[in-house]
Amino acid sequence: MPTPEMSLPEAPRPRVLVTGGTGFIGSHTTVLLLAAGYDVLIVDNLSNSTADVVGAIETVAGRRPDFVCGDVRDGALLARLFARSAIAAVFHFAGLKSVAESLVSPLDYYANNVGGVIVLCREMAEAGLHTLVFSSSATVYGDSDTLPLTESSPLDPAQPYGRSKLMIETLLGDLAATDSRWRIASLRYFNPAGAHESGALGERPRGIPNNLMPYLCQVASGERPELIVHGNDYPTPDGTGIRDYIHVMDLAQGHLAALDYLNTHSGFVAINLGTGRGSSVLDLVHAFERVIGRTLPRRIGPRRSGDIAACWAAVDRARELLGWQSERGLDAICRDAWRWTSTGRRPQP
């Protein structure tokens, strides 16, 4: 005789939309969402990723997300997708993220980042969907003498990319203030780095990497001749810049914690996602060298324009509201980034 439980049909899995889900952070978060029992629909225009990431996600998670190649600024597309199946929440990763590029093409950054959120939120509201986890950035803070940066530290981004993120936060706050159905978490990432521990998923920058970790990986693999340390005359213990490097899988876990939080809280909240610890450029280089067992060619160059000396997160709000904190350190970040670089990484076309 089957027990009553055994004869019950399986409950449908809640379905979430992940915009930018074939990108670096979105793909890692999708793996955890699938593992946690969600169905995932990815919408990505592949402007900074490739469709084969969907297969890599399936390999790692054991289940395949649905994938639509499209732009979040295409309101008609979003309306069709929302009408086709019930979506419980949206994770909005899609956007442009290069500080340097934003200084050259500010309109592209405002159009894509701010424009994308306007279209997305309009279509969400139209579909009666009001739960949103947004990818913000520590770039929204100004260059502060007071560290760590709390969510109430002064907001004063120095470039169009950061200003696009701050505009979006303002917009989302206004939205939540005028309609109490909205549940919005804006997650301010510090310095995401590392890769999935399987070696099958990771970061795939196009061209010369801007960020330290992918650059280090390319020096270690011989694709670049040396690392240039951008300045060693900052007022820090070893003179190099200090940042809060957070493992991408810890960051991904923070998104699931944010969704849990939004299930019981309405309104708008901004939350730092970092480790609460600062590491210098040389700390990261030494950790990487320990992991790969050899030293890397490097020289000291001039400061990079626009860089600040130091920045790391206060993580109390994330701990208190989300019950989340990072678990992995610099060694795990370097080990996983190197495994991905040396075994799994395919260049972007």
Ligand code: NAD
């Ligand atoms: P990524 O470029 O790897 O991923 C973003 C994805 O969005 C890409 O796959 C790209 O093709 C897609 N995309 C861009 N514009 C789109 C559009 N209009 N419609 C549909 N798809 C679009 O970047 P990431 O590192 O995964 O970053 C994800 C988010 O987190 C971004 O919003 C970024 O600004 C933010 N963020 C990233 C960092 C970081 O250092 N990686 C730090 C802070 C915040």
Ligand code: WQD
């Ligand atoms: C880290 C440190 C560099 C490269 C950027 C964006 C920020 C966020 C994360 C999106 C600094 C030094 C770097 C190199 C070096 N992205 N460095 N040699 O600048 O803290 O943050 O990425 O939201 O918005 O501004 O990160 O990885 O570029 O630099 O010495 O070849 O490494 O000077 O001290 P950053 P980064």
